[in-house]
Amino acid sequence: MKVMIVGMVLGMVMIGMANGQYYSFCRMPSDGMAACKPSVSGDNPVDPSTDCCSAIAKADLKCFCRYKDSGLLSIYGVDPNKCMELPVKCKVVDSFHC
Numbered sequence: 715m716k717v718m719i720v721g722m723v724l725g726m727v728m729i730g731m732a733n734g735q736y737y738s739f740c741r742m743p744s745d746g747m748a749a750c751k752p753s754v755s756g757d758n759p760v761d762p763s764t765d766c767c768s769a770i771a772k773a774d775l776k777c778f779c780r781y782k783d784s785g786l787l788s789i790y791g792v793d794p795n796k797c798m799e800l801p802v803k804c805k806v807v808d809s810f811h812c
Contacts, residue, residue: 740777742769753803754796767804775801779812 739747746769753762762770778797781787787794801810 740774742773746770746772750800751792753800754793755791759793759796762800762804766800767806770800770804771806775807775810782812 746765749763749765749769752760753766782794782798787797798810798812801807
């Protein structure tokens with residue numbers, strides 16, 4: 715769920731960066747969302763970077779859960795399932811479920 719939200723945030727950040735703006739979504743800043751995008755999109759996602767994990771550690775995971783089933787993530791090329799894996803991959807939590 716958090717991963718989905720992270721994806722949504724990433725999408726919003728990408729739009730904001732294109733417009734020269736800085737966004738924060740569920741306490742995750744746009745640069746953190748951008749750092750996580752390679753880990754939640756495409757056919758061959760990469761392991762989350764230090765910057766991505768730092769942003770995940772500061773994010774409000776419960777906030778992300780509110781957006782997990784919204785369908786907005788796919789619009790930005792973000793795989794919600796990959797997003798849900800980030801908190802565990804980053805070792806922020808032992809398991810994550812909304």
